[in-house]
Amino acid sequence: MRALTWHATKDVRVVDVPDATVAEPTDAVVRVTSTAICGSDLHLYDLFGPFLHRGDILGHETMGVVEAVGSEVRRVAVGDRVVVPFVISCGHCFMCARGLTTQCETTQNRDQGTGAQLYGYTELYGSVPGGQAEYLRVRRADANAQVVGRDLPDERYLFLSDILPTAWQGLRYTGVVPGGTLTVLGLGPVGQLVSRIARHHDVTVHAVDPVPERRLMAERHGAIVHDLDDDVASVIRDATEGRGPDGVVDAVGLEAHGNPATAFAQAAVGVLPDGLAKPLMMNAGVDRLAALDLAIDLVRRGGTVSVSGVYAGSLDPMPLMTVFDKQLTMRFGQCNVHHWLPELLPLAEDPSDPLGLEDLATHRVPLEQAPEMYEKFRDKEDGCIKVILKP
Structure with a gap:
């Protein structure tokens, strides 16, 4: 089968790989009909090379049709159309029972000190082959293939x-209620959906991004948009009676604009030999914190900062005095996709498409064009906001 594979930093290729097969009785094999490039895939493209291996299959946003099932699969059948959460959970352990599927105690990567296995996302999360391919082996299919x-x-x-449950969780974590105010930092795919979900819940949204095409898309769906400049915090405070918004969602993460010295350090570590880079990234890694610093500064006293963007640093400086003085709540974490699906599936299937799911992808291309689309998405060229790949 054909699949998008990692070969080196900024070097991904579509090549022939062994077919996905049923390897365990709880597996299913899905013929992929659509898969997408996620913003967090760009971290693999640019930075996380030390934790990848040549030939790793990338991708964790996947759906398709079930082609084969193992002997112990009961809930999913051949011919079912399914979407596959990026998190691999068992559905019944202590953590899964509490809706914390990203912390699943059955698939947890204890040797790495990390949470549940993820599709297509480095040795830190199990080196599980991803879904930017013609076929995907779905682990624990009864718990992880949503018909x-x-x-x-x-x-x-x-x-x-x-990205939809990630956005949903991001808003939920802020605790902002109808009639409240929210600021969204970053208008990539997750930020776009956070803004739309908030507007769907009658929340006033101020959305910030330096890219005009992204601001135009968010404005089309009801957000008040702002360029990223020195005055943005003052402008939003002025619009919120001087207090700041009730909540802020950081949908940017570790590769925020700004912090050029940190950006240089990230790039330098990423090209070191693995034996040197891995301990540096695990024990002395730093992130570009411009978005998180702005979120903490901007949110009103007593408000909540919800972080959907990926962070990976272990030595990041935090303005804890400000966090303490402003009595802030901060919530972080991978999305517990399975927990949110029952609430989201009816919205996805609503004939009126209230979240504009058919108005998010800007590029739909064959899988073979994935390498050039990674570069275009990273560089925000050609109005690229969301890429769907068709095997």
């Missing part, structure tokens, strides 16, 4: 694999 309808286009369902 969906047959009549709506893939785009109504594909984003349930990651």
